[in-house]
Amino acid sequence: MTARTGRPTLAVVGATGAVGSVMLQILSQHADIWGEIRLIASPRSVGRKLTVRGEEVEVVALDEAALSGVDVAMFDVPDEVARQWAPVAAAHGAVVVDNSGAFRMDPDVPLVVPEVNPHAARVRPRGIVANPHCTTLSMIVPLGALHAEFGLSELVVSSYQAVSGAGRAGIDTLRQQLSLVAGTELGTSPGDVRRAVGDNTGPFPEPVALNVVPWTGTPDEDGWSSEEMKIRHESRKVLGLPRLRVAVTCVRVPVVTAHSLTVHARFEDEVTVDRARDILATAPGVVLFDDPAAGEFPTPADVVGTDPTWVGRVRRSLDDPTALELFVCGDNLRKGSALNTAQIAELVASEWEAP
Amino acid sequence: MTARTGRPTLAVVGATGAVGSVMLQILSQHADIWGEIRLIASPRSVGRKLTVRGEEVEVVALDEAALSGVDVAMFDVPDEVARQWAPVAAAHGAVVVDNSGAFRMDPDVPLVVPEVNPHAARVRPRGIVANPHCTTLSMIVPLGALHAEFGLSELVVSSYQAVSGAGRAGIDTLRQQLSLVAGTELGTSPGDVRRAVGDNTGPFPEPVALNVVPWTGTPDEDGWSSEEMKIRHESRKVLGLPRLRVAVTCVRVPVVTAHSLTVHARFEDEVTVDRARDILATAPGVVLFDDPAAGEFPTPADVVGTDPTWVGRVRRSLDDPTALELFVCGDNLRKGSALNTAQIAELVASEWEAP
Numbered sequence: 001m002t003a004r005t006g007r008p009t010l011a012v013v014g015a016t017g018a019v020g021s022v023m024l025q026i027l028s029q030h031a032d033i034w035g036e037i038r039l040i041a042s043p044r045s046v047g048r049k050l051t052v053r054g055e056e057v058e059v060v061a062l063d064e065a066a067l068s069g070v071d072v073a074m075f076d077v078p079d080e081v082a083r084q085w086a087p088v089a090a091a092h093g094a095v096v097v098d099n100s101g102a103f104r105m106d107p108d109v110p111l112v113v114p115e116v117n118p119h120a121a122r123v124r125p126r127g128i129v130a131n132p133h134c135t136t137l138s139m140i141v142p143l144g145a146l147h148a149e150f151g152l153s154e155l156v157v158s159s160y161q162a163v164s165g166a167g168r169a170g171i172d173t174l175r176q177q178l179s180l181v182a183g184t185e186l187g188t189s190p191g192d193v194r195r196a197v198g199d200n201t202g203p204f205p206e207p208v209a210l211n212v213v214p215w216t217g218t219p220d221e222d223g224w225s226s227e228e229m230k231i232r233h234e235s236r237k238v239l240g241l242p243r244l245r246v247a248v249t250c251v252r253v254p255v256v257t258a259h260s261l262t263v264h265a266r267f268e269d270e271v272t273v274d275r276a277r278d279i280l281a282t283a284p285g286v287v288l289f290d291d292p293a294a295g296e297f298p299t300p301a302d303v304v305g306t307d308p309t310w311v312g313r314v315r316r317s318l319d320d321p322t323a324l325e326l327f328v329c330g331d332n333l334r335k336g337s338a339l340n341t342a343q344i345a346e347l348v349a350s351e352w353e354a355p
Numbered sequence: 356m357t358a359r360t361g362r363p364t365l366a367v368v369g370a371t372g373a374v375g376s377v378m379l380q381i382l383s384q385h386a387d388i389w390g391e392i393r394l395i396a397s398p399r400s401v402g403r404k405l406t407v408r409g410e411e412v413e414v415v416a417l418d419e420a421a422l423s424g425v426d427v428a429m430f431d432v433p434d435e436v437a438r439q440w441a442p443v444a445a446a447h448g449a450v451v452v453d454n455s456g457a458f459r460m461d462p463d464v465p466l467v468v469p470e471v472n473p474h475a476a477r478v479r480p481r482g483i484v485a486n487p488h489c490t491t492l493s494m495i496v497p498l499g500a501l502h503a504e505f506g507l508s509e510l511v512v513s514s515y516q517a518v519s520g521a522g523r524a525g526i527d528t529l530r531q532q533l534s535l536v537a538g539t540e541l542g543t544s545p546g547d548v549r550r551a552v553g554d555n556t557g558p559f560p561e562p563v564a565l566n567v568v569p570w571t572g573t574p575d576e577d578g579w580s581s582e583e584m585k586i587r588h589e590s591r592k593v594l595g596l597p598r599l600r601v602a603v604t605c606v607r608v609p610v611v612t613a614h615s616l617t618v619h620a621r622f623e624d625e626v627t628v629d630r631a632r633d634i635l636a637t638a639p640g641v642v643l644f645d646d647p648a649a650g651e652f653p654t655p656a657d658v659v660g661t662d663p664t665w666v667g668r669v670r671r672s673l674d675d676p677t678a679l680e681l682f683v684c685g686d687n688l689r690k691g692s693a694l695n696t697a698q699i700a701e702l703v704a705s706e707w708e709a710p
Contacts, residue, residue: 154674158513158617160567160606175538182537183530187611190660211656212515212608212615214668214682219648223628223670232673245674249617249682251515253567254609256542260567262513262604264619273578293574301566305545313569315578318587319509319600327569327604 004352007035008071010345011094013085015039015050015059018168019076019099022338024052030342033349040066070094071352072345076337090127097344099131099337104234106130111237113137114343115285116144121347129344134165134336135227135250136234138259139328141309141335145283146276146324147239151268153322154245155235160253160260161216162300165332166203173202174254177209186210204252213252225250257333258300263326270321273314280311285335290314298329307334359707362390363426365700366449368440370394370405370414373523374431374454377693379407385697388704395421425449426707427700431692445482452699454486454692459589461485466592468492469698470640471499476702484699489520489691490582490605491589493614494683496664496690500638501631501679502594506623508677509600510590515608515615516571517655520687521558528557529609532564541565559607568607580605612688613655618681625676628669635666640690645669653684662689 012027014020020041027037031053039050039059049056060066062085067073073094075082082100089096103109103126110120111130121129132140143152163170177197186192187210197207206213217226232246245266253260280288289298290312298310309330317323330336367382369375375396382392386408394405394414404411415421417440422428428449430437437455444451458464458481465475466485476484487495498507518525532552541547542565552562561568572581587601600621608615635643644653645667653665664685672678685691 156511156619160515160608171543178533178537182533187656188526188659191657192659193656205650206654207656210610211654212610213654214615214617214652215647222673223645223647223668224673225647245672247619247670247672247674247678247680249668249680251615251617251682253515255565255567260569260606262569262606264511264602290578292570292578292580295560297569299561299566299568301542301548301562302546304543304547313578313604315602317600317602318577318579319602323602325602325604327606 006352007033008349008352009036009038009069010034011038011040011067011070011073013040013062013073014076016041016045016048017076018164018171019333019337022333023074023076023342024050026338026342028053030346033346038066038070064088064092067092067094072097072348074341074345075099076341086128087126094127095124095348096128097131097341097348098128099341101133101230103128104130104132105237111234112344113140113144113238113340114347115141116238117240118347121344129348131337131341131344132234132238133227133230134332135159135161135259136231136238137336137340138309138330138332139261139263140235140238141285142280142283142311142326142328143263143265144239145279145286146265149275149279150271152239152241152244152265153268154266155247156264157231157248158262159248159250160255161250162255162257162259162332163208163252164257165259169203171256173200173204174208174256176200177207181209208252208254211254214249216250216252255300257331258303258329259332259336260300260327260329263328264323265326266320266323271316271324273316276314276324280314285309286311297327300329303329304331306331307339309335361707362388363704363707364391364393364424365389366393366395366422366425366428368395368417368428369431371396371400371403372431373519373526374688374692377688378429378431378697379405381693381697383408385701388701393421393425419443419447422447422449427452427703429696429700430454431696441483442481449482450479450703451483452486452696452703453483454696456488456585458483459485459487460592466589467699468495468499468593468695469702470496471593472595473702476699484703486692486696486699487589487593488582488585489687490514490516490614491586491593492691492695493664493685493687494616494618495590495593496640497635497638497666497681497683498618498620499594500634500641501620504630504634505626507594507596507599507620508623509621510602511619512586512603513617514603514605515610516605517610517612517614517687518563518607519612520614524558526611528555528559529563529611531555532562536564563607563609566609569604571605571607610655612686613658613684614687614691615655615682615684618683619678620681621675621678626671626679628671631669631679635669640664641666652682655684658684659686660689661686662694664690
């Protein structure tokens, strides 16, 4: 293992993707934490120059040489690439912070949200720390804060997921579809949107412009989708509640960036809206934005590009004094991916002592 | 009261609006039920000619003369117009079927969904029958069928509401906003959509293109919106369950027509997905469309222009054998407004005997 003094060397693996671009922005804002920063990507991006901390850095290929001498490696690559290369990086002595789905439910890999369970990042038998799925991350920080006070017992969640959750292809697909439907009378007769969009559905199973699509991911057990099960499993793991009741329905909406979710959260203890608002107003990483009469509630258009999870529409169930309703909104490319990954990497970097 | 023989005379009050247009289509499809059909609208539409049952009919103004001799009057007008004129029509002997919010919770006015509580339409002390709000109607038919079997005890609902729920102004606003955002890089930086849309938010509190807006209606008690409370009160009244636990979060999405909802429904009895699917597959007014692995789940783009409520994503809670998750989708201008109004009017018309 590298001597833990000085500034650690960081590798960004998958530096050229939608999430990678945001990682470079974030690294530029926190410029004094890292020593060398290496940018690594797939062969077709090798030789490209990207700007990080105000300097141009050339992208190199993912191989053993690139990983040699790396202290911390942030991975944002497909699951199968992570499965192959994260253990290689770990074997070279790097702590891997992985944003794929490959290791999240591995019992020897902690799943970390720094505002909720930072201690978990210190115990990493495989040298890997996993970053939760973007949809889990778009709600888990405020839920962690409320859980600490009231004891969470059940979640019923519906998502309003942005197309950038499916990467650049998702963004390009929505833009192409919007060009086809803008200025038309589409959306008023059966199948008109589908006919206009044709085969241009990109990574989505149905047109997403002028539409909502209640399916993300692949089929899992008993009619649930893989993303719905991820949110269930990951929420339980991050919150340390292996028996938490969780029911999720994932829906894609024609929004470019920022996932929203409605949350029905039931607690062990009775809740009050006033106390819940106090908790949310002071929780790190959370902005309470909740005065509908004054036009204050979060929407993706306002939240995009910001770091916190925004919470509005805080109500107590009219029938159940232990249940709260919330509307939460977070940038899926920042806290939902790049930012949380960077935060975990910085948690790990704090183990290095200044020389 | 008019002698109840022959074909009853129908008045359509509010014939030129978004819902009125769909009413005329539906009346043309059921051409043999009605005798005379009168089209009534606001002064600025008087003299316009609209086609119904293949014939041009001139729009007349809403006044006592226009209502005289009418047997059944379908009203689709603002609440305050309904509040003033529905009792006038009733005083002239008409049975009023009202699609406004003016009378829905009046204990002397039945709130009717023909597939769920048709008997209620026969008892109308004020001569008025109310049509539920479009969002309630977009889910209540399948829920009524499931309730009859399992006994409903709780609903947690999140909506994905189309802009046409706010009338022609809603549609025009989304179209205008889409023209502003199509072909741009909007949706990726803070406030960019808001700046592009400017003051062109029409009936909505925030931009709806490339966005979702967790607020519909006006402020009601304790942070709930008026539409959320409507869905709660109306579901209880239509289902005859005054103590049903109901928590709703209403969200507007950039879809032209067809409301969607995620529903977490808890029942008195244990449920099975197989039995729930049997019920939904055979319930009148419901289409079960539920095989995600084969790409089958309802979306607004496919449901627009159709009469039934479409149901997909049927799952049993993994933690609670009494709870089902559903995704439902219905055309808010058809079953959600015009169709249910016409169905109630036809229920009333069936009281007339052929000569």
